Amino acid sequence: MSYAAAAALQSGVLAAPTAARALAGISIVDAMPPGTAPGTFVLIGPEVAVDQSDGSGPGAEHRMVVSIISDASGFMTAKTVAAAVSDALLAGGLVLATGHLVSINFQRAVARRLDVGTVRRIDLTFRARVEI
Numbered sequence: 001m002s003y004a005a006a007a008a009l010q011s012g013v014l015a016a017p018t019a020a021r022a023l024a025g026i027s028i029v030d031a032m033p034p035g036t037a038p039g040t041f042v043l044i045g046p047e048v049a050v051d052q053s054d055g056s057g058p059g060a061e062h063r064m065v066v067s068i069i070s071d072a073s074g075f076m077t078a079k080t081v082a083a084a085v086s087d088a089l090l091a092g093g094l095v096l097a098t099g100h101l102v103s104i105n106f107q108r109a110v111a112r113r114l115d116v117g118t119v120r121r122i123d124l125t126f127r128a129r130v131e132i
Helices: 006-019 076-090
Strands: 027-029 040-051 059-070 100-114 119-131
Touching (some): 006 027, 006 040, 006 076, 059 100, 076 119
Antiparallel strands (some): 040 059, 100 119
């Protein structure tokens, strides 16, 4: 197994939504903002990587969570941003500085209310296959 492309994959996952016109003005971060973070933002979250090496060389499958967090009333804002994030990641433009992205697929979404219903959170899970 190789974890060598993990940082490159995270950089690509941060860059793709940042470049998406539909997400203009939405913060995309890999750490929770300090204090109370009002508004709507995208948080690059946890990841699990498993070995996918084969006879052609080292590789890994990365299951990663990208979260949309919003204090907007209702789920519409969070769902609209989640759709734009998903579109940006699946558009095929992810370029890695290390390794080669073989595929990226949407796996699931979980939407829930936090903070007694004042905050909405949607966790999108993607599976990315990377070869080194």
